[in-house]
Amino acid sequence: MLKKLSWRNAKRQFKDYMLYLITLICSVSFMFAFNSLVFSDNVKSLPNLGILPYIIIATSVLIIFILGWIVNYMTNYMLKKRSKELSIYMVSGISNKSISNILFYENIIIGGMALGVGALFGLLLSQLLEAVLLNVYGQTFLLAFKFSLPTLGLTVAYFAGIFLFALARNAKRIRKVKLYDLLYYDKQNESNLLKNQVFTSALFILSLLVGAAGILIMVYRPFQYGYNAFMGIIMLVLFLFGFFISIPSFLTKHFGNKNAWKYKSNRLVVFRGFTSKIRSMSIVIGVLSILFMLAMTFFGTGIAASILSSRSMELNAFDLLVLHQGEMKDFASYNDGINEVTPIQSSHQYCIFTNSDDTFRSVRDKALLDLGRNETSFYAEFQNDTYMRQSDYVYLRKMLGYEPVIIDENSFYVHCIPALEKDYTNYLAQNDTTTFGGQQLAFGGIYTEPFNQNDAYGNGLDYIVVVPDNSTSDMQALYCLYAVITQSPLSGAEIQTLPLQYEKLAVLDRYTVISSSDYGNGFGTALIQSDVDYISGKGAMHKEQSTLYSFLLCLFYLAFILEITGAAILATQVLGDYDKKRQQNKILSQLGMSEKQIMKLGTRQLLMLFVLPILPAVVISISLIRSAANTMQLNAYSFPVFANNLWIVQTIGISIVFFSLLYCLYYTAARISYKKQL
Amino acid sequence: MMNMKNELLLQVDHIEKYYGNQGIVTKALNQVSFSVRKGEYISIMGASGSGKTTLLNCVSTIDTVSSGHIILDGMDITAINEDEMAAFRRENLGFVFQDFNLLDTLTLEENIALPLTVNELSANDIDKRVNDISTKLQITDALKKFPFQVSGGQKQRCAFARAIICGPKLIIADEPTGSLDSKSAYTLLEVMAKLNEELGATILMVTHDAFSASYANRILFLQDGKIFNEILKGEKSRNDFYHEILDVLSLLGGDRPC
Numbered sequence: 001m002l003k004k005l006s007w008r009n010a011k012r013q014f015k016d017y018m019l020y021l022i023t024l025i026c027s028v029s030f031m032f033a034f035n036s037l038v039f040s041d042n043v044k045s046l047p048n049l050g051i052l053p054y055i056i057i058a059t060s061v062l063i064i065f066i067l068g069w070i071v072n073y074m075t076n077y078m079l080k081k082r083s084k085e086l087s088i089y090m091v092s093g094i095s096n097k098s099i100s101n102i103l104f105y106e107n108i109i110i111g112g113m114a115l116g117v118g119a120l121f122g123l124l125l126s127q128l129l130e131a132v133l134l135n136v137y138g139q140t141f142l143l144a145f146k147f148s149l150p151t152l153g154l155t156v157a158y159f160a161g162i163f164l165f166a167l168a169r170n171a172k173r174i175r176k177v178k179l180y181d182l183l184y185y186d187k188q189n190e191s192n193l194l195k196n197q198v199f200t201s202a203l204f205i206l207s208l209l210v211g212a213a214g215i216l217i218m219v220y221r222p223f224q225y226g227y228n229a230f231m232g233i234i235m236l237v238l239f240l241f242g243f244f245i246s247i248p249s250f251l252t253k254h255f256g257n258k259n260a261w262k263y264k265s266n267r268l269v270v271f272r273g274f275t276s277k278i279r280s281m282s283i284v285i286g287v288l289s290i291l292f293m294l295a296m297t298f299f300g301t302g303i304a305a306s307i308l309s310s311r312s313m314e315l316n317a318f319d320l321l322v323l324h325q326g327e328m329k330d331f332a333s334y335n336d337g338i339n340e341v342t343p344i345q346s347s348h349q350y351c352i353f354t355n356s357d358d359t360f361r362s363v364r365d366k367a368l369l370d371l372g373r374n375e376t377s378f379y380a381e382f383q384n385d386t387y388m389r390q391s392d393y394v395y396l397r398k399m400l401g402y403e404p405v406i407i408d409e410n411s412f413y414v415h416c417i418p419a420l421e422k423d424y425t426n427y428l429a430q431n432d433t434t435t436f437g438g439q440q441l442a443f444g445g446i447y448t449e450p451f452n453q454n455d456a457y458g459n460g461l462d463y464i465v466v467v468p469d470n471s472t473s474d475m476q477a478l479y480c481l482y483a484v485i486t487q488s489p490l491s492g493a494e495i496q497t498l499p500l501q502y503e504k505l506a507v508l509d510r511y512t513v514i515s516s517s518d519y520g521n522g523f524g525t526a527l528i529q530s531d532v533d534y535i536s537g538k539g540a541m542h543k544e545q546s547t548l549y550s551f552l553l554c555l556f557y558l559a560f561i562l563e564i565t566g567a568a569i570l571a572t573q574v575l576g577d578y579d580k581k582r583q584q585n586k587i588l589s590q591l592g593m594s595e596k597q598i599m600k601l602g603t604r605q606l607l608m609l610f611v612l613p614i615l616p617a618v619v620i621s622i623s624l625i626r627s628a629a630n631t632m633q634l635n636a637y638s639f640p641v642f643a644n645n646l647w648i649v650q651t652i653g654i655s656i657v658f659f660s661l662l663y664c665l666y667y668t669a670a671r672i673s674y675k676k677q678l
Numbered sequence: 679m680m681n682m683k684n685e686l687l688l689q690v691d692h693i694e695k696y697y698g699n700q701g702i703v704t705k706a707l708n709q710v711s712f713s714v715r716k717g718e719y720i721s722i723m724g725a726s727g728s729g730k731t732t733l734l735n736c737v738s739t740i741d742t743v744s745s746g747h748i749i750l751d752g753m754d755i756t757a758i759n760e761d762e763m764a765a766f767r768r769e770n771l772g773f774v775f776q777d778f779n780l781l782d783t784l785t786l787e788e789n790i791a792l793p794l795t796v797n798e799l800s801a802n803d804i805d806k807r808v809n810d811i812s813t814k815l816q817i818t819d820a821l822k823k824f825p826f827q828v829s830g831g832q833k834q835r836c837a838f839a840r841a842i843i844c845g846p847k848l849i850i851a852d853e854p855t856g857s858l859d860s861k862s863a864y865t866l867l868e869v870m871a872k873l874n875e876e877l878g879a880t881i882l883m884v885t886h887d888a889f890s891a892s893y894a895n896r897i898l899f900l901q902d903g904k905i906f907n908e909i910l911k912g913e914k915s916r917n918d919f920y921h922e923i924l925d926v927l928s929l930l931g932g933d934r935p936c
Binding site for chain 2: 259260262263264266268269272273275276580583584586587588589590591592593594595597
């Protein structure tokens with residue numbers, strides 16, 4: 001009998017809490033899909049992705065905690081909503097233990113259902129996820145629905161962890177509950193956390209000040225890096241709680257007494273309903289706002305990283321660069337291997353020269369200092385100026401399809417990254433002649449198109465001086481390059497295959513450096529083996545980029561879960577008191593308000609409740625995304641790779657749009673449910 | 679006043695109300711007819727299930743009739759469509775219920791002001807009218823309080839103030855003293871009677887309490903959906919009228935006072 005009751009109740013719960021259950025199913029689907037990446041043979045075969053399973057597991061642990069809290073919160077919330085029903089069980093003589101068992105079976109049915117359906121959707125999602133990942137690595141994806149037992153096992157283990165924790169707490173609550181509490185639960189007035197009006201106003205203003213201070217700390221970083229993030233986040237969390245605890249009383253104090261305002265345009269019912277609702281759930285709204293803030297920040301950080309990654313590819317103008325250390329060699333031996341992957345469209349081999357001069361490097365270092373970064377390049381090869389022959393430069397420009405330039409044989413030119421253009425222009429305005437190999441040359445001009453200069457071991461580092469061919473006779477060849485443009489860009493995986501064909505060819509890893517004594521202590525080189533040629537280029541996927549992709553995937557995963565669970569709680573909370581709402585609408589109808597007007601007021605209040613928690617979340621996440629984007633750019637490159645901050649605005653815009661689309665889905669679902677309920 | 683009392687305000691003409699489906703049909707109202715003149719104070723009494731609340735719901739447009747007509751101030755409310763219903767209620771009716779039907783989220787002042795805000799009156803007008811009515815009903819001290827902070831009597835006086843603030847043609851009260859203690863009930867009934875006498879408010883009240891009903895000028899007794907009896911107070915004292923009501927009730931075999 002009790003099991004039958006559990007089954008019936010579970011069925012009813014499906015209807016009442018549809019949005020929450022759909023969210024639970026979505027969460028399981030994502031959990032399953034990401035777990036499948038941990039065990040996927042295809043993913044295991046991808047280069048440099050060994051870290052991915054660990055990041056996924058770490059993210060999953062975080063998600064278990066978040067979902068654990070949410071499931072616990074929701075089961076407790078449902079319990080409160082059903083206090084009358086539970087009191088009927090109690091007065092019918094059913095023991096607390098049996099009631100606890102009824103609820104346990106009920107939740108097991110709900111959880112089992114979410115797990116089963118979620119796993120099925122997860123199977124589909126895992127294929128999509130794998131396809132995206134393989135596509136990033138330029139590999140072909142073949143659809144293959146293989147149900148992985150370890151994946152299912154891990155998902156069940158995570159889900160059981162989440163659910164059993166919530167159920168155990170629920171059972172404890174039921175066993176302790178008294179009949180009186182259940183019978184009179186509805187009669188209990190929502191407690192007002194703050195009754196003192198003066199204190200409320202002070203707290204509201206204080207919370208705004210703390211929030212502003214938190215944002216300023218995150219943006220201007222007055223302390224050492226770790227302290228900035230720590231202090232900033234604590235202040236922002238304090239702001240959110242302070243803000244949501246004090247705002248209902250603040251609004252009531254400042255608008256509740258303004259009759260001319262509140263009696264206008266049917267504001268009274270909406271305003272009072274709104275403040276009453278946020279007062280009763282201020283702590284929950286604070287938590288939700290934190291979830292939304294994190295979700296938006298994670299979306300933004302992920303998008304910023306992906307824009308930076310795309311920019312990196314854009315700045316690497318050549319599809320391939322093969323580097324040979326020392327004097328010129330014939331690179332033609334590599335043509336067969338490259339042509340096998342994709343036909344070569346054009347190619348050119350040339351040398352990058354150096355001498356003992358560091359005039360242009362000093363300009364670069366000064367510009368770096370002006371940006372607040374006092375480190376110079378640690379690569380041994382770039383401690384002196386680097387040069388290129390005019391003939392090579394003209395040919396390379398032609399290869400890249402850049403506007404032809406008229407080169408004067410008695411002039412020198414500078415090709416640098418856009419961020420250095422102003423510095424070199426200023427410097428050369430005062431020093432417009434210089435001597436190379438005994439020949440005095442006049443300054444001819446500056447060019448700033450993408451030219452493989454933002455990373456080391458390309459056409460110089462950040463700049464190169466283009467000199468007449470004969471001026472290099474006294475210079476030393478730093479390294480020689482074979483620049484290739486292919487018919488279609490080579491993917492990271494395709495580039496990885498080339499060293500397999502040539503014994504003395506390796507993919508350049510700029511971040512693995514050994515010390516080099518050539519320029520004294522403190523310098524290093526990424527050209528680890530002197531007899532090996534190194535390949536780099538547009539699609540070359542280095543270790544850091546793979547790690548970045550792993551983090552990106554998990555950031556989006558986390559952001560998605562945070563947003564949907566937060567939105568589901570908000571929707572359930574907002575829709576939860578439909579009995580009161582129905583009663584209110586009945587009264588308004590008796591007072592002569594039309595159905596249309598009543599519905600309009602309801603949807604206006606619904607909109608306000610959905611907008612409130614995201615307002616501070618948007619403000620905070622904008623500052624966090626800005627800070628994260630700047631940090632990433634500074635860590636990835638010596639100089640800013642974008643001419644202005646428009647890319648950060650674009651990042652923030654995309655993340656807000658992305659967040660809003662998902663959020664609007666929940667708002668629309670809540671609005672439909674609201675109309676249906678009433 | 680006398681002239682006004684002769685004017686017909688409400689005419690209930692052979693109304694019937696059925697509930698249920700083809701299998702089981704319950705006839706809640708059966709050919710009920712009566713009329714109310716302006717300024718009259720009428721009580722409807724009857725045992726539980728006699729149809730008194732159904733009758734009130736039909737008159738107040740909360741429910742629709744199965745047949746018959748209800749004409750209020752010359753307008754047949756059984757023929758009004760949904761769109762016109764809201765405006766009709768706003769302009770003609772004031773409601774008082776047993777469970778007060780106040781909005782918990784509004785203060786008493788705001789609850790009283792609510793119908794005026796629906797009618798889009800200026801804030802100054804609203805303030806003035808709220809103050810006037812709350813003084814009459816002796817609830818000025820509680821105006822800034824929320825319903826959960828005041829007594830049942832204050833809540834009901836607030837509900838009554840809200841019902842009459844727009845000056846409705848007909849005040850409809852459904853067991854208004856049902857949730858009140860005797861002192862609060864007495865205060866409310868005195869206020870209602872005063873309002874009827876001094877301002878000529880027309881009141882239609884459903885009650886099963888003989889004491890409350892004794893404040894009315896006329897009482898209709900319902901039994902099994904039909905009007906069973908009708909008594910007039912006339913020149914009788916309220917005490918005599920109360921005993922007359924008890925006698926009719928004993929004939930009906932319905933609710934008796936404790």
